[in-house]
Amino acid sequence: MTEVVIELSDVVHDYGSGKPALDGVSLSVHRGEFVAVIGKNGSGKTTLAKHFNGLLRPTNPAGRVRVRTANGLADPRRFKLHQLVPSVGYVFQNPDRQIFHDTCREELEFGPANLGVDPATTARRVSETLALVGLAGREEDNPVQLSRGERQRLAIASVLVMESDAVVIDEPTTGQDPDEARLILECLARYRSAGHTVVIISHDMALVAEYATRVIAMRQGRVLADGTPREVFAQQEVLRGTNIRPPQAAVLTAALGLPGAITVDDAVRELRAAV
Ligand SMILES: Nc1ncnc2c1ncn2[C@@H]1O[C@H](COP(=O)(O)OP(=O)(O)OP(=O)(O)O)[C@@H](O)[C@H]1O
Ligand SMILES: [Mg+2]
Structure with a gap:
């Protein structure tokens, strides 16, 4: 096993309804894994993923999260959100809301510039990342002119360009046609093969089976199954009772x-x- 990049221990998250959205989750994500979190609507996938970069914090005193930083594993509470970007990048479930510049170049420059990356390195990363997501040479295009799939890849690129150790992407393929969905996972697979860790949330089981190295199945805020796609999908009895x-x-x-x-x-x- 490679080193741990994200570690959760006994994490409970209660938004205040009395029924926790996460109900005691312990797991570790290792460097280089391609993890797919699956489970039906409301099972706690997004709530789980938001703990991976400190967007949400456990609401129970015993709950603990640690992410790998330059100084080893550390509690995200000790950092401001932007300080964790080198460790874990996050793409939201509705990424169109994440696009707000007039050109693809500006869209991609924004993150590295905020992190203080020098302009020459930023320019190199922008063109490399556009190429990685199949948008080579589209620097000056306006994002509103891109197709839906291209916009999704641009939104993903705007996080990949920050070269976080790990990226967490909430439903990268939802609403995309099958060719586009595959293209998106190909981009993520290329990012992973450059040494990064990828975590996605997905409802597309055929693509999960093909691309993920590990599947975490959620049900009612708990981990129902965790293993290779082969191991998890073989548990048809366990998966019964979910919509998986x-x-x-x-x-x-x-x-x-x-x-x-x-x-x-x-x-x-x-x-x-x-x-
Ligand atoms: N901001 C919030 N305030 C209150 N309750 C919330 C909030 N966000 C999520 N919940 C509740 O927490 C539970 C888990 O939601 P979550 O968004 O983590 O599920 P999900 O598995 O990502 O679902 P989906 O597949 O629909 O995206 C649900 O019951 C949801 O209604
Ligand atoms: Mg969700």
């Missing part, structure tokens, strides 16, 4: 008594081997 449907490839091969396939490619291989 394992990828169709997994359902098909399990029904045929050939459990283990979670992607279509896997399923084709297993079925070919069986006939």
